[in-house]
Amino acid sequence: MTAVRTLSVAEDEADLRLDRWFRRRFPELAHGRLEKLLRTGQIRVDGRRAKAGLRLAPGQAIRIPPAVEAGPSRPAVAAPAVSRQNRAALEAAVLHRDDWVIALDKPPGLAVQGGTGQTRHLDAMLEALRFDAAEPPRLVHRLDKDTSGVLILGRSREATRRLAEAFRSRAARKLYWAAVAGIPERSEGRIDLALAKGGGAGRERMREDAAEGRRAVTRYEVIDTLGKTAAWLALMPLTGRTHQLRAHCAALGTPILGDGKYGGRKAFAAGGAVPKRLHLHARAISLPHPSGRGLLEVTASLPPHMVETWAFLGFDETAGGGFD
Secondary structure: OOOOEEEEOOHHHOOOEHHHHHHHHOOOOOHHHHHHHHHOOOOEEOOEEOOOOOEOOOOOEEEEOOOOOOOOOOOOOOOOOOOHHHHHHHHHOEEEEOOOEEEEEEOOOOEOOOOOOOOOEHHHHHHHHOOOOOOOOEEOOOOOOOOEEEEEEEOOHHHHHHHHHHHHOOOOEEEEEEEEEOOOOOOEEEEEOOEEEEOOOOOOEEEEOOOOOEOOEEEEEEEEEEOOOEEEEEEEEOOOOOOHHHHHHHHOOOOEOOOHHHHHHHHHOOOOOOOOOOOEEEEEEEEEOOOOOOEEEEEOOOOHHHHHHHHHHOOOHHHOOOOO
């Protein structure tokens, strides 16, 4: 058995998740074993306990306990082939492309990353968005499978690192549109409600938990209403928790239409004429361009099922709506 070692994060490993760093450096280390070593503090980053999802920076020192043996490197695995149909759909969904960034209009129903029961997801098809770059683009952030709208990809490791830093530092401004069941008591406001994860694998659900939850903050504004039946909300998340907007809208007493997980029957109260799909759309993103020159501002039109609902409820998408 080897002694305790300390390894440094290399420049080309910037922004890798800690678990993926171990997968690259120690391919024989099982994920469950890694999680146990992290829980017991045997693996540390810059002397501190760390979680598997920690994003690494060049020069950070990672403590490698004796229990971790270096194994043979895994052979390179070719990216799975992307069907002609999926390639064409992804190329058509590109909203913006330059040497640093691709902005995609993610359709509802497409998972961003793989998971339990997920065989088709964007992360496995990024090769289709390589275009003229030396490598496929990388994910910078995520959207829920059933949420549509603007998704940002970095076209190199350095671009991805700078974009990810903009999201972490809250330099990125994100605007979402949602149709909700009912009308909030106030026409605008701020939801400050700590959330914690609950449920098992495949049944993840965020719950209010002031003691154990992580702080989650959302600004909202009512843009239009249909009587007391439904409202069109502009939402600006100031934090980035899992299912934050869905949980916060439900906490207002106005769950997002189609969101049975958080709204139950009320999420379908608008009637059978409204598609039974999640009505949450990442409308726009504004953030510093990773080149250091100006802002990147991208907007995505509503997906077909929300266009149908806007027409049924009498909302006018062309009127705009959002925060200053």
